Amino acid sequence: MQDNQKIKEYDALVIGAGIAGGEAALNLANLGNKVLLIDKDLTVGGKMIMLSKVFPTLDCSACITTPKVSEIARHSNITVLTSTEASDIIQKDDGTFEALITTQPRYVVVEDCTGCQLCEEACPVNVEDEYQYGLAGRKAAFIPFSIASPRAAAIDIENCTLCGACERACPTHCIDFTQTEEKYTISCKTVVAATGFQLFDPTLIPRYGFGRFKNVITSMQMERQLAPTRPFNTVLRPSDGKMPDNIAYILCTGSRDKTVGTPICSQVCCMYSTKQAQLLMGALPMADITLYYLHIRAFGKGFNEFYAQAQSMGVEFVKGKVAKITEKEDGNLILRYEDINTGKVTETEHDMVVLSVGILPNEGITGLFTNRKLELDPFNYVSQSSPLESPAMTTVDGVFVAGTASGPMDIPDSILSAGAASSEAANYIRKVSQNKVTV
Amino acid sequence: MSNGNKKTVLILKEKRQVPQKVKDNLKYFVKIKKEILKALKDKKMTVPELSEVINKPKDEILYYLMSLLKYGFVEVDGIDDMDEYFYYKLKDNG
Numbered sequence: 001m002q003d004n005q006k007i008k009e010y011d012a013l014v015i016g017a018g019i020a021g022g023e024a025a026l027n028l029a030n031l032g033n034k035v036l037l038i039d040k041d042l043t044v045g046g047k048m049i050m051l052s053k054v055f056p057t058l059d060c061s062a063c064i065t066t067p068k069v070s071e072i073a074r075h076s077n078i079t080v081l082t083s084t085e086a087s088d089i090i091q092k093d094d095g096t097f098e099a100l101i102t103t104q105p106r107y108v109v110v111e112d113c114t115g116c117q118l119c120e121e122a123c124p125v126n127v128e129d130e131y132q133y134g135l136a137g138r139k140a141a142f143i144p145f146s147i148a149s150p151r152a153a154a155i156d157i158e159n160c161t162l163c164g165a166c167e168r169a170c171p172t173h174c175i176d177f178t179q180t181e182e183k184y185t186i187s188c189k190t191v192v193a194a195t196g197f198q199l200f201d202p203t204l205i206p207r208y209g210f211g212r213f214k215n216v217i218t219s220m221q222m223e224r225q226l227a228p229t230r231p232f233n234t235v236l237r238p239s240d241g242k243m244p245d246n247i248a249y250i251l252c253t254g255s256r257d258k259t260v261g262t263p264i265c266s267q268v269c270c271m272y273s274t275k276q277a278q279l280l281m282g283a284l285p286m287a288d289i290t291l292y293y294l295h296i297r298a299f300g301k302g303f304n305e306f307y308a309q310a311q312s313m314g315v316e317f318v319k320g321k322v323a324k325i326t327e328k329e330d331g332n333l334i335l336r337y338e339d340i341n342t343g344k345v346t347e348t349e350h351d352m353v354v355l356s357v358g359i360l361p362n363e364g365i366t367g368l369f370t371n372r373k374l375e376l377d378p379f380n381y382v383s384q385s386s387p388l389e390s391p392a393m394t395t396v397d398g399v400f401v402a403g404t405a406s407g408p409m410d411i412p413d414s415i416l417s418a419g420a421a422s423s424e425a426a427n428y429i430r431k432v433s434q435n436k437v438t439v
Numbered sequence: 440m441s442n443g444n445k446k447t448v449l450i451l452k453e454k455r456q457v458p459q460k461v462k463d464n465l466k467y468f469v470k471i472k473k474e475i476l477k478a479l480k481d482k483k484m485t486v487p488e489l490s491e492v493i494n495k496p497k498d499e500i501l502y503y504l505m506s507l508l509k510y511g512f513v514e515v516d517g518i519d520d521m522d523e524y525f526y527y528k529l530k531d532n533g
Contacts (some may be wrong), residue, residue: 121510124465124468124469125461125464125465125468126464126465126468126472126503126506127464135502135505136502136505136506136509137468137502137503137505137506137509138506138509139510157455158461159461159464160457160461161457161461161462161465162448162451162452162455162457163448164446164448164449167446167447167448168446175447175448176447177447177448177450177451178447178450178451214498231505231509232501232505232508233505233508233515233525234525236501236525238498238501238502239497239498239501240486240487240490240497240498240501240524241485241486241487241497241500241501241504241524241525242486242523242524243518243522243523243524243525286522
């Protein structure tokens with residue numbers, strides 16, 4: 001472990017480099033502020049960069065994200081640190097902050113890596129690729145995905161056999177197994193919490209069989225199957241590689257369900273499922289797609305038209321809560337549900353089921369602060385102290401929240417939220433710089 | 440990056456043991472990779488066909504086959520008459 005005692009100074013610390021954190025960092029940097037943007041992952045871009053397309057425009061998600069990610073990487077006012085987390089954040093009397101920054105070793109000198117993937121080719125190991133949500137494998141020396149930023153290799157040391165093949169293959173000698181965890185303290189004038197969300201774990205609803213039935217997958221796994229950087233050559237059933245022709249979606253899996261501790265609506269599942277259904281109609285023209293829903297919440301601009309478009313394309317919407325899934329010997333799945341429109345308990349067979357999983361708050365944000373209490377709302381998202389006056393304000397002066405860290409929202413709302421957070425943060429930086437803040 | 444003339448992996452090797460499950464995982468991958476590539480040497484096959492030849496579950500075959508597709512060892516070669524299963528063959532890497 002290296003302890004670097006030199007304090008580095010920034011105007012803003014942005015925690016989380018997804019679309020909200022990235023947007024907030026860019027806004028602040030464009031105003032002339034020095035920004036430290038950190039992410040615990042190996043790449044910036046968050047979950048958005050992993051998506052196929054966005055609703056309701058069906059624009060390519062990566063095509064929107066990558067220019068932004070590239071701008072972040074090249075901005076002279078932004079320092080990006082991946083595999084990095086903040087902790088022990090202290091607010092001083094003058095309103096500024098100090099934070100302990102910890103960077104995990106990547107075992108690759110990012111600046112020297114050309115992204116040639118020769119290390120990847122040489123690596124003999126195959127492990128589950130977390131960026132493909134376990135559907136295919138990756139090497140232990142790997143680039144997370146083709147549009148990752150930085151597009152540099154990393155060594156998964158937990159799965160590395162230390163054979164040294166990557167190091168021998170590397171033409172720029174950028175692989176360095178002597179790297180260790182680095183810790184140092186930074187000072188900053190404001191903190192933006194853009195810690196994003198996590199997906200609901202569907203194994204908490206055992207009656208849906210996720211983890212037991214191979215053809216029950218999550219919406220994020222389907223998202224990866226529909227993305228250009230997909231794990232399979234096309235959309236396939238994980239049980240046997242068959243092209244599915246009758247796919248069911250179960251909406252509200254882990255949303256609006258008190259029994260699993262997630263009573264609120266995730267805001268995005270209806271529309272991303274509708275989007276995926278439309279994309280599947282394109283990828284598998286002969287397939288039947290059925291969405292089982294409680295209510296379709298098409299509340300945003302263009303959402304209802306998007307829903308109507310899916311209906312006109314032939315996507316079937318069935319109002320009914322699925323009670324149970326059982327698996328047949330051939331891998332097909334029987335869904336038992338109550339059709340609300342007819343009042344009858346019905347069973348239907350599908351060859352693949354997608355669970356439209358809800359979104360949950362990322363944990364641990366409150367523990368980052370030592371002498372201030374960053375409060376959470378009843379659903380464990382960062383509490384907005386004055387949502388009408390400023391949705392970015394938190395219970396700590398100088399700490400602002402952006403994106404889904406404050407609650408479920410879609411991409412445009414996350415960007416809007418990041419705009420609010422960055423303008424509030426810029427204002428706070430100005431006040432701190434003028435010594436107008438006392439806490 | 441070399442540390443003097445010594446490869447840095449050797450420095451880490453002195454401090455770190457490779458867990459047995461990592462070694463076992465590598466061994467298994469090498470074995471199944473060989474089996475899949477051997478089966479595809481003579482003719483193109485679907486996942487169920489490979490599963491029968493290699494005597495491994497279809498989901499496992501798909502997982503490793505898709506990994507091999509990604510690594511450039513195999514490629515898609517059409518779909519069966521029922522439009523259900525794709526055929527996979529060895530990739531001609533010159």
